[in-house]
Amino acid sequence: MRALVIGGGIAGSATAIALHRAGIEATIYERHAHTADDVGLFLTFAGNGMDALRVLGANEAVEKAAFETPRMEMRSGTGRVLGQMSHGSVDAVSRTIRRSDMYQALRDEVLARGISIEYGKRLETITDDTAYFADGTHATGDLVVGCDGLHSPTRTIIDPDAPKPRYTPVLNTGGYATGVDTGAEPGTFTMVFGKRAFFGYVPAPNGEVWWFANPPYPTPPTASELAEINQGDAWRRRLLDLFRDDDSPATALIESSTNPMTGWATYDLPVVPNWYRGRVVLAGDAAHATSPSSGQGASMAIEDGVVLAKCLRDLPIERALETYTSIRRPRVEKVVAAGARTSNLKAAGPVGRVIRDAMMPLFLKLASRSMNNDWMYRYHVDWDEPVILEK
Numbered sequence: 001m002r003a004l005v006i007g008g009g010i011a012g013s014a015t016a017i018a019l020h021r022a023g024i025e026a027t028i029y030e031r032h033a034h035t036a037d038d039v040g041l042f043l044t045f046a047g048n049g050m051d052a053l054r055v056l057g058a059n060e061a062v063e064k065a066a067f068e069t070p071r072m073e074m075r076s077g078t079g080r081v082l083g084q085m086s087h088g089s090v091d092a093v094s095r096t097i098r099r100s101d102m103y104q105a106l107r108d109e110v111l112a113r114g115i116s117i118e119y120g121k122r123l124e125t126i127t128d129d130t131a132y133f134a135d136g137t138h139a140t141g142d143l144v145v146g147c148d149g150l151h152s153p154t155r156t157i158i159d160p161d162a163p164k165p166r167y168t169p170v171l172n173t174g175g176y177a178t179g180v181d182t183g184a185e186p187g188t189f190t191m192v193f194g195k196r197a198f199f200g201y202v203p204a205p206n207g208e209v210w211w212f213a214n215p216p217y218p219t220p221p222t223a224s225e226l227a228e229i230n231q232g233d234a235w236r237r238r239l240l241d242l243f244r245d246d247d248s249p250a251t252a253l254i255e256s257s258t259n260p261m262t263g264w265a266t267y268d269l270p271v272v273p274n275w276y277r278g279r280v281v282l283a284g285d286a287a288h289a290t291s292p293s294s295g296q297g298a299s300m301a302i303e304d305g306v307v308l309a310k311c312l313r314d315l316p317i318e319r320a321l322e323t324y325t326s327i328r329r330p331r332v333e334k335v336v337a338a339g340a341r342t343s344n345l346k347a348a349g350p351v352g353r354v355i356r357d358a359m360m361p362l363f364l365k366l367a368s369r370s371m372n373n374d375w376m377y378r379y380h381v382d383w384d385e386p387v388i389l390e391k
Contacts, residue, residue, distance in 0.1 A: 002141040004029060004131050004273040006123050006154050009036070011284025012147035013106035015305035016115050016165030018054050019145075021383075022313035028110065029121035029131065029139065031148070035107065040050055041098030041174045042210050043292075045070065045187075049093025049299025052306050055383050060157040061105035066095035067205050071188045077195040087189060087295075092377040094295060096202060096210065123153045126280055134229055143317060144280045145308070146226045147301070152286035159274040165267035167220040168237050168291045168340070170198065172266050173235055174212035175257035182209055182249045193348075196266065197239075201253060211253045213239055214266075221265050235252070235261040270336050275320040275329070283308055288332040294339025296376070300332050314387040323387060335376060 001024045005016045008030030016026040036087040045066060053059035067216060070093045074082040087094040122134040130140045146154025184190050184203050201211035215238065220326045221229070229235060236254060239261070243250035259327030269289035275282045307327055311320040 001080070001143065001317075002146055003027075003143040003312075004139050004141040005145045005147055006131065007031075007147035007149060007284075007286075008117055008119075009147065009149065009284075010102060010106060011149070011286070011301035011305065012059070012145075012175075013103075013362045014053070014056070014109050014302040015145055015147050015283050015308065016110055017106070017113060018305040018309035019057050019312070020113050020115055021056055022309040023144075024092070024117055024309065027139065027141075028115065028117045029123070029133065030117060030119050031122040033120040035119075036101055036103050039103070041212070042096055042098045043102070043298055044087075044295035045095045045097055045102065046296055046299040047094055047377050049296075049302050050095065051092065051380055052299065052302040053307055055381055057110045058106065062097065062102055062109065063095075065101040065105060068093050068187055069096045069189050069202055070094060071185070073184075073188055073190050075192045075248065077189060077193060077246040077248070080195070080285070086373075093154065094377075096204075114307055123148065123157075126154070126157050142279065143312070146280065146282045146286045147284050147305075148286055150269065150289045153283065154280065154283055155272065155286050157169060158277045158280055158282065159272075159309060162272060162274065164270070165269050165289060168266045168268055169216060169218050170214040170266055171217045171221070171229075171263045172212065172292060173239070173261055173263040174210070174215060175259045175261055176204075177211060177253040177256040178207065178208045178258075179217070180209055180249060180252045180256050182253070184209075190224070192246065192250065193246045194243055194248065194250065194340060197242040197245060199246070199248060199250045201249065204239035209249075209253055211250075211257075213250070213254075215239070215242055215263070217265070226263065226265070230262045233261075234261055268336055270340070270342055271333060275325045279317055279321075281321045281324070285319070287328075290332075291339040292337045294335055296335050296339065303379065303381065304328055304332075306383070308382065310381070311387050315389055319389055320387075323389070 003019050003026045005012045005026050005028045008028045012028050012354050016028050019026040070087050072087045073084045124132050130138050132138045149167050189202045198214040239254050268291045273328050275287050283304040290297050306325045311324040
């Protein structure tokens with residue numbers, strides 16, 4: 001069997017590795033003309049995602065590049081500690097890693113296994129078993145896997161009426177600061193529900209403080225609006241104004257960051273009715289994008305690749321895609337919903353902020369006693385267990 005994997009990011013790389021382990025030849029087709037070694041900031045990588053990489057034997061480089069962040073502390077803009085909660089589970093600890101480091105680790109694993117990557121291959125359409133690219137070339141395989149992200153062309157090819165990504169009413173930006181002592185405990189991500197915007201930061205082992213901010217933005221920004229926000233030093237000035245009245249190290253961290261600051265919109269994708277058609281199937285953000293608040297985007301994508309490969313290993317293609325969808329859909333939709341609830345807390349209005357800050361200590365205390373997140377963080381795919389075709 002030969003698979004065409006559309007997209008060379010985290011989802012595409014992990015899926016190609018999983019397919020290779022299942023004995024399926026895979027080639028990755030990436031629309032950009034170059035690698036993404038210097039793209040993006042950092043991400044939270046949950047323990048269940050690392051477990052999925054271990055299943056593939058592709059975990060070592062990611063583990064070396066990441067550092068553990070097993071705890072979160074919630075604070076209000078006044079500096080009040082609202083509560084603490086675990087960031088994962090005891091045996092499924094979350095980690096934080098530069099996005100480019102994770103991408104490079106997976107790409108190196110892809111190449112080490114002899115999997116080909118072709119760059120500059122922007123998908124135009126798919127007909128039966130053939131993918132056609134904008135440069136005039138095409139490729140034929142037994143299966144096409146769309147790992148082409150939030151704005152997936154493959155999703156639209158499968159279903160022209162597929163839903164569009166749903167805007168979450170915050171923007172995203174971040175950076176790396178040096179020379180600022182936040183007093184934060186190593187391994188603890190501090191989340192600040194500021195008076196005007198949400199801010200998070202964590203000390204890294206190299207002495208830097210990695211931070212992000214989510215300024216509220218009620219409607220999806222146009223390309224021209226984002227260009228204006230990102231022009232020159234506009235983002236830095238905007239952020240300093242947003243956090244000027246908060247009792248937090250936000251302004252010190254922003255001022256001490258030397259990286260270029262750009263902002264982008266955030267979206268999720270709650271329900272995609274059709275994950276496959278014929279021998280074309282979706283994985284990762286193309287099928288179910290979570291908001292960044294969930295900390296599960298990369299993990300869900302890697303789990304997809306492992307489950308899809310198992311199904312293709314054990315079942316005829318058509319039944320494999322049906323089974324893969326039935327296994328993955330309930331889980332990912334539940335994760336997307338959890339992330340959306342957290343995003344809504346970030347964008348609360350003046351009255352909502354008062355209610356949120358008053359109720360959160362009680363909520364966190366009850367949650368630490370009764371809420372069981374093992375379903376999210378301790379999920380495991382048993383590679384050796386065969387996938388049985390249900391009657």
